Every structure is written in structure tokens, then in C-alpha cells.
Amino acid sequence: MKSALRYPGRGAPGVLAVCLLALAASLSYAQEKVILQISDLSQMELKSGGFTLPRASELTIRAFGGGLRKTSWNEDGMYAYGWIINADTRELVWKMTYDNTRSEKGDRAFDGQLKLGAGSYEVYFTAYGYVGGSPFGKFNINIDRRKGRPGDTRSRDWGVLQWFATLFGEDDSKAWYTRSKHWGIELSVPSGAGDVATFIPPKAFPNTLYQSIGIGENAYLKQGFSLSRPLVIRIYALGEEGSDGDMVDHGWIIDAKMHRRIWEMKGGNTTPAGGAKKNVRFSGNVSFPAGEFVLYYISDDSHSSTDWNSAPPDDPSDYGISLVAAENPGRDVFRLTTPKEDQNVIAQIVRVGNHQTRSESFTLKEECPLRIYAVGERSSSSREMVDYGWIINARTREKVWTMDEEKTEHAGGNAINRMVDEVINLPKGAYTVYFTTDELHAYNSWEETPPFDPDHWGITVMGEGEKFDMGAVEKDVTPKALGILAQIVRAGDNEKRTEAFRLDRPAHVRIYALGEGSNREMVDYGWIENASTGAIVWEMTYSMTFHAGGGRKNRMVSTTMLLDKGEYRLHYVSDDSHSYNDWNTDPPDDPTMWGITLFRED
Numbered sequence: 001m002k003s004a005l006r007y008p009g010r011g012a013p014g015v016l017a018v019c020l021l022a023l024a025a026s027l028s029y030a031q032e033k034v035i036l037q038i039s040d041l042s043q044m045e046l047k048s049g050g051f052t053l054p055r056a057s058e059l060t061i062r063a064f065g066g067g068l069r070k071t072s073w074n075e076d077g078m079y080a081y082g083w084i085i086n087a088d089t090r091e092l093v094w095k096m097t098y099d100n101t102r103s104e105k106g107d108r109a110f111d112g113q114l115k116l117g118a119g120s121y122e123v124y125f126t127a128y129g130y131v132g133g134s135p136f137g138k139f140n141i142n143i144d145r146r147k148g149r150p151g152d153t154r155s156r157d158w159g160v161l162q163w164f165a166t167l168f169g170e171d172d173s174k175a176w177y178t179r180s181k182h183w184g185i186e187l188s189v190p191s192g193a194g195d196v197a198t199f200i201p202p203k204a205f206p207n208t209l210y211q212s213i214g215i216g217e218n219a220y221l222k223q224g225f226s227l228s229r230p231l232v233i234r235i236y237a238l239g240e241e242g243s244d245g246d247m248v249d250h251g252w253i254i255d256a257k258m259h260r261r262i263w264e265m266k267g268g269n270t271t272p273a274g275g276a277k278k279n280v281r282f283s284g285n286v287s288f289p290a291g292e293f294v295l296y297y298i299s300d301d302s303h304s305s306t307d308w309n310s311a312p313p314d315d316p317s318d319y320g321i322s323l324v325a326a327e328n329p330g331r332d333v334f335r336l337t338t339p340k341e342d343q344n345v346i347a348q349i350v351r352v353g354n355h356q357t358r359s360e361s362f363t364l365k366e367e368c369p370l371r372i373y374a375v376g377e378r379s380s381s382s383r384e385m386v387d388y389g390w391i392i393n394a395r396t397r398e399k400v401w402t403m404d405e406e407k408t409e410h411a412g413g414n415a416i417n418r419m420v421d422e423v424i425n426l427p428k429g430a431y432t433v434y435f436t437t438d439e440l441h442a443y444n445s446w447e448e449t450p451p452f453d454p455d456h457w458g459i460t461v462m463g464e465g466e467k468f469d470m471g472a473v474e475k476d477v478t479p480k481a482l483g484i485l486a487q488i489v490r491a492g493d494n495e496k497r498t499e500a501f502r503l504d505r506p507a508h509v510r511i512y513a514l515g516e517g518s519n520r521e522m523v524d525y526g527w528i529e530n531a532s533t534g535a536i537v538w539e540m541t542y543s544m545t546f547h548a549g550g551g552r553k554n555r556m557v558s559t560t561m562l563l564d565k566g567e568y569r570l571h572y573v574s575d576d577s578h579s580y581n582d583w584n585t586d587p588p589d590d591p592t593m594w595g596i597t598l599f600r601e602d
Contacts, residue, residue, distance in 0.1 A: 220452030274314030412452030549589030
């Protein structure tokens with residue numbers, strides 16, 4: 001049997017050499033039978049096949065691909081190559097590398113034998129990219145077959161590097177298209193190896209409970225399941241780790257009642273998955289108690305089963321997550337469920353657009369567990385949140401919870417999308433929930449790929465637990481409930497506002513004021529005046545203030561004083577710039593209180 005895999009570009013041998021080669025080939029092929037063949041990578045970047053050997057055999061491998069000595073994309077230096085994994089263990093048993101191949105007119109060829117034991121194996125061949133050249137150097141190009149017909153440079157967006165390569169070197173797209181048609185792999189076994197069965201990868205795990213594989217770009221998987229008794233589950237998951245160490249394609253499982261993570265893919269528990277360095281894998285047993293759970297898996301906007309922009313992992317068919325019963329029987333206790341939607345919503349600020357600051361207040365009549373679910377944005381240039389939420393004590397104005405970057409996780413889509421899903425306890429009292437955004441990348445105005453849950457861009461506070469009683473919550477917080485005597489807030493530019501108030505008896509009053517100050521002088525500030533005498537009894541000066549968050553000129557004061565019985569006037573003035581909703585630098589942490597508020601201290 002003749003091999004259908006041909007190496008292009010070889011020189012013509014002499015008549016005697018042709019005869020000898022033909023004789024050797026005919027004798028060799030007469031003793032072998034081809035069991036699997038993969039060819040023509042021009043239309044697909046990854047092809048595969050599976051086979052089962054009834055007994056140990058020596059496999060003959062003929063493969064033709066492309067590569068250079070080590071590149072930033074692949075430690076092996078190959079961008080078109082084949083490999084074999086054990087279908088049961090999912091481990092690599094052979095791989096085509098630069099070192100085990102020979103040069104064939106600019107490409108790489110392998111022709112050799114591999115001894116394999118009885119069992120099932122999966123063969124893969126990829127041509128995910130190409131390295132072209134010009135007088136200016138080498139150019140790494142991702143071949144994304146979704147962007148037009150392969151070989152047509154007019155419909156493929158390869159950017160500045162492709163422009164330079166085409167202008168000053170060879171036409172890389174045409175060269176790739178021509179070569180990719182000849183890339184591939186052929187496997188043969190001796191004629192006496194027995195019947196070799198074939199199958200389509202991946203081979204299924206025994207006792208599979210649930211599986212979602214072949215994950216593509218911008219994926220969002222949310223699947224509930226329940227266990228009627230404790231169960232040990234083997235989790236097998238492949239994903240991608242970002243350059244900053246954060247997971248960008250990954251899965252996690254939460255306890256549906258407590259909203260705490262039972263398991264997650266993270267840097268400390270994953271191992272290299274082969275191919276590009278960013279490919280990672282988790283494979284291990286996890287003990288689950290009886291209960292309700294939710295499985296999540298999300299991916300970003302690149303490098304997935306849709307289009308590998310670097311070398312794929314060794315087990316690309318299983319890209320995603322699989323749950324397998326580690327004990328038998330396990331399926332009897334496992335049941336798929338539908339995750340519950342938002343319940344016991346206390347405050348919700350969602351679908352927040354660019355350059356907004358929104359708030360909602362509520363009162364707790366008793367200490368309560370609360371679930372906080374927030375989706376926002378991290379700066380692409382620093383590890384700081386720019387679209388985020390926080391909760392304050394509505395009386396003291398002190399923060400009780402903040403969406404800090406270090407407690408967030410990737411929220412799907414671009415890596416700047418971040419999320420928090422946690423449970424906290426808040427004591428009896430009044431609270432205000434805030435969410436603020438910058439001028440870019442928010443709901444319905446995405447500069448980058450949006451998160452998996454764009455409708456929740458913002459913050460949602462919910463009562464947590466089956467025993468939670470919404471009767472313990474009041475959603476409308478009145479100024480009287482907060483003990484507010486007088487208030488001038490949300491002050492704009494060029495304001496001169498006054499509010500009168502009266503004390504029927506002497507009282508301790510807490511003064512909370514925010515304003516603008518620089519060079520040790522206030523330009524947005526407030527004061528209290530005795531209405532009968534006209535005397536100023538208190539004034540906001542720079543020396544008594546401290547930084548209010550955001551820009552350095554945001555100043556605040558929170559102090560207490562004793563006021564006698566009588567009539568008073570509360571004043572607030574501002575200059576012609578930097579005020580509520582018209583900030584010329586970053587706003588303060590408590591922007592809606594820009595102005596002055598007096599609380600009665602009981």
C-alpha cells in the first residue's frame with residue numbers, strides 16, 4: 001500500500017535510486033497497514049482521530065509539518081505538528097518536535113517508529129499559526145480560519161506585522177496556504193497487529209456525571225446539580241491562564257446555599273497542559289457533601305476550541321470541564337438542576353452605563369447574612385477597580401464593604417471584567433449601596449468584550465439563606481430614620497444654598513461635609529450660622545479636613561459638637577468647577593453626599 005502523505009519539493013533521484021526506493025517502499029508497505037491518516041490543514045486548524053490496539057505493536061509514523069527553533073509561541077518551535085495521547089490517561093505519549101524532525105525545504109518531516117502497548121490512543125495534528133520572514137525578521141501569525149477564505153489576505157486582518165511581511169518578504173498567507181495542504185500525519189502498524197478499531201476523540205470517561213467540552217470564546221456555563229449523599233468527584237478541566245497569573249478560561253463550583261466556593265481552577269492547583277505555556281489543567285478528586293451546587297465555566301475572547309492563537313493543549317478535545325464519579329455507583333446520587341435566579345433582592349443597581357454613580361439605601365432591623373453579587377471593571381493598566389461598588393453605614397458614612405480588586409475573579413470576556421460573589425454579615429442599621437463607573441467600557445457601551453453576565457453590570461445585594469426574612473428589611477430609608485436635622489447635598493457648580501433648622505433643646509450634632517480644597521484653602525465648603533445673632537458657630541476649614549478619596553482635592557470632615565436650643569441656618573457654597581456629577585478629577589468615595597449634612601446624635 002502506498003502512502004498518501006507526500007513531502008513536496010524533493011529533488012528528482014536517479015533511475016537506480018528510484019528503483020531501489022520503489023523496491024524498499026513496496027516491501028515496507030506490504031508488511032504494514034495504514035490505520036489512520038490526517039491531511040490538508042488548510043481548512044481546519046486541528047484534526048484528530050482515535051484508534052485501539054488489541055495488542056502491543058510498533059507504530060510507524062510519517063508526519064510533515066512546519067516549525068522553527070523555539071519561538072515565543074511554542075517551546076518546541078513548531079506551529080504545524082502532530083502528537084499522540086493515551087486515550088484513557090489523557091497523557092502525552094509522543095509529539096512531533098523540532099529536534100526529532102528533519103528539514104524538508106523549509107518544513108519539518110518525521111519518519112520513524114513508536115512502540116505502544118495494547119490500549120486506546122488519540123492522534124492530533126494542528127496548524128494553528130505560521131512564521132513568515134522578511135529582511136526585518138520573523139513574523140508570528142495566527143491563522144484564524146473564520147476570517148475569510150484561507151489564502152485570501154484581503155479578508156484576513158493580521159495587522160501591522162502581516163503588512164510588513166507582505167511588503168518586504170514573501171506573501172505569507174499564500175505560502176501558508178500552499179504548505180498547509182501538504183501537512184499531516186499517517187500511522188501504520190504491522191500486518192500482523194490484528195484488527196485495529198478506530199473512534200472519534202475524545203474517548204468518554206467511565207462514570208461521567210456531567211461534561212461540557214469544546215468550549216469556545218466568550219463562553220458562559222452555569223449548571224446546577226445536587227447530591228443526595230456525600231460523593232467524591234473527579235474533576236478534569238482544561239483552561240487558560242493569563243499573563244498576569246489570573247485564570248481567563250476556567251471553572252469553579254459553589255455551594256448554592258452558602259455561596260462559597262467548594263472548588264475552583266487557580267494557579268496553585270493547576271498544572272501545565274502542554275502546548276502553549278498558558279494552557280493549564282486540573283485533574284483531581286474533590287469530596288462534596290450532600291447538597292445543592294452550581295458549576296460555572298467562563299472563557300475570554302481568544303485562544304479556545306474556536307481558534308487557538310497559540311499551541312493548543314495536549315488534550316484539546318476535552319477543553320472545558322468534566323465531572324466523573326470517582327466511586328461506583330455515583331450516578332444514583334447525582335442530579336442536574338436549574339440554578340435559582342436572584343432571590344430576596346434588597347438593593348440592586350444594574351445595567352450601569354458609562355460615567356455614572358448610582359445608590360440605593362436600606363435598613364436592617366436585625367443582623368442579617370447578605371449575598372453580594374457585583375460585576376465591574378479593572379483598569380487595564382493597573383490592578384485597580386474603575387467600575388465598582390461599595391456599601392456604607394448610612395449614619396456614620398463609614399465603608400462596611402468594598403469591591404476590592406484582590407477579592408474579584410475574572411467575569412468572562414476580556415480580562416478587565418471582574419466579579420465578586422460573596423456572603424457577609426451586617427448588623428442592625430441603615431446602609432447605602434453605591435456603584436460607580438468611569439467613562440469607558442460599561443453596559444451597552446463595551447470597549448472590550450463584555451462579561452458573561454452583562455445585565456448584572458453593577459451590584460446586587462440579596463438576603464442569604466433559607467431562613468432569611470424580608471420582613472427584617474426596609475427599602476425606603478427616610479432622612480428622619482437616619483436622624484438628619486438638615487442637609488444640603490449633591491451640590492453643583494456656583495452653588496449658594498441655605499437650609500434652616502431648629503433645636504427645641506440642646507443636642508449633640510454630628511457634622512458630615514464634603515468639599516473641594518487645595519493649597520490649604522476650601523472652595524466648596526459649608527458652615528452653621530445662629531439665625532438669631534448671625535454668628536457663625538461652625539465652619540469647614542481645610543485644617544480640620546482629611547482626604548475623601550478620589551482626587552487629592554476632595555476633602556471631608558466628620559465631627560461632633562453640642563448646639564444650644566435655638567434657630568440655625570445651614571450654608572453651603574461652591575466655585576465654578578469640580579462638583580457633583582461634573583468632576584474634573586476622580587470623584588470622592590461618597591459623591592452623593594457632596595455638601596453638608598447634620599445628624600442628631602442620640
